[in-house]
Amino acid sequence: MIHYPLRIPLWVDLVSPDIDASIAFYSDLFGWEVSQAEQTNGYRTFSSGGKIVAGIRPLQGEPLSPQWTTYLSTDDTAQTVSRAEAAGGKVLMETGISEMGMILLQDEVSAVFGIFQNDLFSGAQAFNQPVSLTFNILMTREPLAGKHFYSEVFGWEPLDRKMGSLTFTYFFHGVRGVAGLMAMNEQWSQAVPSHWQVSFAVEDADVLALRAIELGGKAQPPITTTFGRSALITDPHGATFSISQQTPQVRAAAQTPEGVLL
Numbered sequence: 100m101i102h103y104p105l106r107i108p109l110w111v112d113l114v115s116p117d118i119d120a121s122i123a124f125y126s127d128l129f130g131w132e133v134s135q136a137e138q139t140n141g142y143r144t145f146s147s148g149g150k151i152v153a154g155i156r157p158l159q160g161e162p163l164s165p166q167w168t169t170y171l172s173t174d175d176t177a178q179t180v181s182r183a184e185a186a187g188g189k190v191l192m193e194t195g196i197s198e199m200g201m202i203l204l205q206d207e208v209s210a211v212f213g214i215f216q217n218d219l220f221s222g223a224q225a226f227n228q229p230v231s232l233t234f235n236i237l238m239t240r241e242p243l244a245g246k247h248f249y250s251e252v253f254g255w256e257p258l259d260r261k262m263g264s265l266t267f268t269y270f271f272h273g274v275r276g277v278a279g280l281m282a283m284n285e286q287w288s289q290a291v292p293s294h295w296q297v298s299f300a301v302e303d304a305d306v307l308a309l310r311a312i313e314l315g316g317k318a319q320p321p322i323t324t325t326f327g328r329s330a331l332i333t334d335p336h337g338a339t340f341s342i343s344q345q346t347p348q349v350r351a352a353a354q355t356p357e358g359v360l361l
Contacts, residue, residue: 106173107277110154111170116157117336121155122155129145131147131230147225166338168213169235174216210245211295234278236295239282254272255277262324275357299342301342305330308320308332311334316335326349
């Protein structure tokens with residue numbers, strides 16, 4: 100994989116009210132292993148094939164519900180926070196994980212995301228491989244504001260692509276597509292706020308969607324799109340994520356300098 104080291108999504112973690120139950124769910128669903136040595140504030144990491152793919156930490160009276168959080172790398176957290184505040188965002192909290200330099204923020208459209216200091220932590224060690232992070236999409240009812248915020252703070256350039264009646268926006272950092280944006284339509288409940296949707300690559304979306312239900316989660320029926328077969332999953336504590344069984348064309352595009360199927 101070709102990855103820019105700064106200002107792109109390189110990490111995700113789950114905040115959970117029951118660490119042991121969440122570990123059991125994801126270990127069974129994805130076959131992940133979890134680190135045994137707890138870091139600051141109970142932070143632990145998931146791995147697949149010996150490579151770190153995601154994190155998990157306990158929900159401890161913070162302004163979050165159980166959810167997956169997308170983190171972007173930076174070489175200057177103070178400067179990034181300043182830019183975010185100038186663009187209409189705000190700091191929610193420092194995670195207390197000092198060895199990774201992690202800070203949680205809320206963007207202009209109220210979606211939560213995190214940043215981490217790249218000289219303290221390098222992020223995930225596998226991407227676009229089965230049961231590893233494949234893409235991060237900002238879901239929002241305010242797409243113009245979302246584009247403005249991430250362009251101002253991280254220098255991303257949005258590129259819209261028509262997909263039938265819908266418009267999908269790629270965020271580019273240099274020549275590489277590093278994230279996406281989709282407008283939330285009337286099918287989304289008003290109770291669901293703007294959020295970053297985390298997607299994990301899988302080999303069989305239908306099988307894993309059924310398995311998630313068997314493990315106490317929920318799954319929307321898998322659908323087929325330009326990118327492959329995918330399903331939205333909700334774990335037993337209410338954290339949502341998507342699984343993506345990518346087409347060969349999408350997998351091949353991930354290895355190119357652009358990184359995405361145009």
